[in-house]
Amino acid sequence: MKKLIFALAGGDRRQLAAAEALREDGHVVLLCCLEKLEPEQTGLKKALGAADCVLLPLPALDREGGLNAPFSAQKVSAGELLDALRPGTALLGGRLTPRFRAMAAARWLTAVDYYEREELQITNAALTAEGALHLAMEETETSLLGARCLVIGYGRIGRLLAGRLRALGAEVTASARRPEDLAWIRAEGLRPAETGRLENCLPGQELVFNTVPAPVLGEERLRLLPPDALCIDLASAPGGVDAEAARRLGLRSIRALGLPGETAPKSAGLAVKETVCRILTEQGVL
Amino acid sequence: MKKLIFALAGGDRRQLAAAEALREDGHVVLLCCLEKLEPEQTGLKKALGAADCVLLPLPALDREGGLNAPFSAQKVSAGELLDALRPGTALLGGRLTPRFRAMAAARWLTAVDYYEREELQITNAALTAEGALHLAMEETETSLLGARCLVIGYGRIGRLLAGRLRALGAEVTASARRPEDLAWIRAEGLRPAETGRLENCLPGQELVFNTVPAPVLGEERLRLLPPDALCIDLASAPGGVDAEAARRLGLRSIRALGLPGETAPKSAGLAVKETVCRILTEQGVL
């Protein structure tokens, strides 16, 4: 394996974990825009200019389209960032926008979105499922053992979460819309429900985990939950729980985004690093 | 729900189970070409001519392209079968051949292959996984508890089987080729191996379950297994274990096809019935 110079810009503890793992492989790693977590930093321009590979966080960009750098006082625009790179630098980031890709292309740079790799999304789903257990334990005064739980949606996260809940002794119902997902739910020995007909199984649920990014829990359905139920919305934007309605009804509802970065940043950063190295190997860079 | 006349021709115990379930729903069911299992039969022409819906078994056809009817003394060709149907009869069967479809089309009949439905394949995979446990218990003098097991391939069957083996206390390694399947294996907490590099994990395995329909276990690899290992090949044709080589090496190797029909015919037949009813409902027949 070749030894490269990596610049890691912005992000959170996951970037630190990725940096550590890259160093263990023998690479040189320069960090920037992470100064609140790790004092040893390199100036942005110097780091990006020296790098064979630039690794941006997940997500790479903040709401304004600049570098996502919550642990830095610096504000770096996409243009500044891209201008600092040498031609031929490998550029990778998570959840890149079309605008960012276009800006990179205009500078003859190809930006690769590592989060498009299914293996990373699966690992992330597993970390999210575990993080959701963590959050549920944190936010309730009851045990998961014996708790009546509903998992809405049986995609990656739903599947990994439902199995874990049952293993901890919860009474789990998993819902899905497509016949094949309902078949998976039955094949795993879980109690199935149709997402379109949740009305029958909402009463009595103590914990509801939503993984569907579409309005599945509106006011009418929320009304069917017991008053001390807790909703945890794991779905990416726009989410699936009507938080406004929940508030009106006095129901607790938590929107949990980016759980792996919060509850298991080291494992999450390692997963990014592994996917990035696989991409670089496939492209002959590593 | 409308009450229909079903004709079920050929097949095995699964057809009987489907018949029973259809009768419980209030339909009239005529059986034919199943006389060795169930004496109460209707003549083929009479049954097919009277039916609103004709249900053929899984697979629908035998090697010669005629009706698959192992529990009947009758030989029914595809032509005879199709000629007996009235126009407009709903015709469903499992694993239909292009030739059969063409013959049906030539008679203005549309044959639907219920086995193309993913939900049925998933349920079948779950029944196959359980049947594989059954077979392994049957064929060994040791317990699955503590047994070193390798599951090759992490598709539907592989996934459902690997989880069950581990739950029974086996030491399970699951192999896959694609990075995303390897990520799934890790996400489920199983030990991963790359199908392309099985050499390292074959020594010491007591039970090998193959689910990959491609030559993954040839002579060289089989040689690495302990002499009392058992290979169970669950993959559809052409299978993945070189049975000839296994015999030369004195290794036990079993080709297990159509397990659900053997080990859980009632559940398998019920699954067919449910998928068929879903198809008929979608098509407005039911």
Next chain:
Amino acid sequence: MKKLIFALAGGDRRQLAAAEALREDGHVVLLCCLEKLEPEQTGLKKALGAADCVLLPLPALDREGGLNAPFSAQKVSAGELLDALRPGTALLGGRLTPRFRAMAAARWLTAVDYYEREELQITNAALTAEGALHLAMEETETSLLGARCLVIGYGRIGRLLAGRLRALGAEVTASARRPEDLAWIRAEGLRPAETGRLENCLPGQELVFNTVPAPVLGEERLRLLPPDALCIDLASAPGGVDAEAARRLGLRSIRALGLPGETAPKSAGLAVKETVCRILTEQGVL
């Protein structure tokens, strides 16, 4: 470790497995009264007279109190057996009777019952649990996946069986009498029932496994089961299912004794061998 001469008399495949394992440890093993399984035998008197340690099967004695030797044409009385031993020979067997012990004592021999060791009973319970799954798969045309199962009694076998059933996707209720066992059932995330009040949970059960050696399933309760339910009675004598009543009601009921010896003789024999070696080590013989 010292190398000893073992004589293994009577028994079944478990004795063969124990013999093989003892030989792998470097001991000399003489087999007798097993000629229908293994032609290479030593005469009873010669074998017993030469042995440092005599290993009798589990159970050691048949109904008439002689050597339990189902795979032999020979009939050996307890007296003949004991008279053939030299003084000082280590004598071990499973489920020894007071009468046999007394006869041994009268000859200045101490007989040790290896089945009194709890670790062997636990391993046996695990093998019995797996054997019960095997039997249930064998005897039903439906899958365990989705089957409604009742496990009566939450001792060693009940606990190990209930967990395995659930892991295979069955809907499991476990019953117990003592509050602490009911607490265990809940702690493992299973549905609890009181053995004294089974009436409520019997209707609808497809599979009933009894592990309680007392009359828990009499006619009145059996009547509550669906007609196609299967009872598997795993309890030692006198069992807990009224087989007569089951027959009258047309219910299928199977008395399964000595399952490990049938379904996993190799693992069961190995477990005996390990316990025996532990005993001999503790006594300074090995």
Next chain:
Amino acid sequence: MKKLIFALAGGDRRQLAAAEALREDGHVVLLCCLEKLEPEQTGLKKALGAADCVLLPLPALDREGGLNAPFSAQKVSAGELLDALRPGTALLGGRLTPRFRAMAAARWLTAVDYYEREELQITNAALTAEGALHLAMEETETSLLGARCLVIGYGRIGRLLAGRLRALGAEVTASARRPEDLAWIRAEGLRPAETGRLENCLPGQELVFNTVPAPVLGEERLRLLPPDALCIDLASAPGGVDAEAARRLGLRSIRALGLPGETAPKSAGLAVKETVCRILTEQGVL
């Protein structure tokens, strides 16, 4: 069921949960010495004097032998408490001391220790196991998925914890001293280790959970752990991890006592309530 007057004195959120559950059963519940959690209180003397049954927390007494009331500004001695009770009042508490029992007896009162009930200890063990998962998630930046974990001791907590860790995808080794517990570990399909010979399995462990109340992890053994390992000591006094040595070695070690009261107070309080009601029913009070 009779409707009684309960006085609940001292304790934490668990007492609130018990109070709520008792009220749901229709009893009158007076709370005292809990004013920091629940403003609605009755004066101690009035409450105790009016009660048919007095329920003290778990543990009932603080280090000085007075009422354990961390959420109260009041200091109540055992004498004051007992003097306020009418003769014939049912008095229950958790982990009573011989001194307290003697003091009660001197006033013709019989104090019952509900924590001596095995069913409560089992439920508490299940809540402790779940709380230990919670704590481990809280205190690490890595996931339990894939983590190498060692559980020392295979009593109630060890067993329930080891199973849950494995279900979350950790690589679990469980250790025990007695052959029967090692047999249980194998019967559950876990990797066994002897507590007396942990040296071989300590290197590489990322998480160590101790449940043995005896010095099992002294300096020499702690040295074998990787520097970023985390030890969670769940054993009751005196614990089993040498915290001093851990500090010297720079290892993180957490002593976790009374986990259920912290992580699942509602479930823990409910379990106390159920055991107390069972005791009162047995004694004819309820």
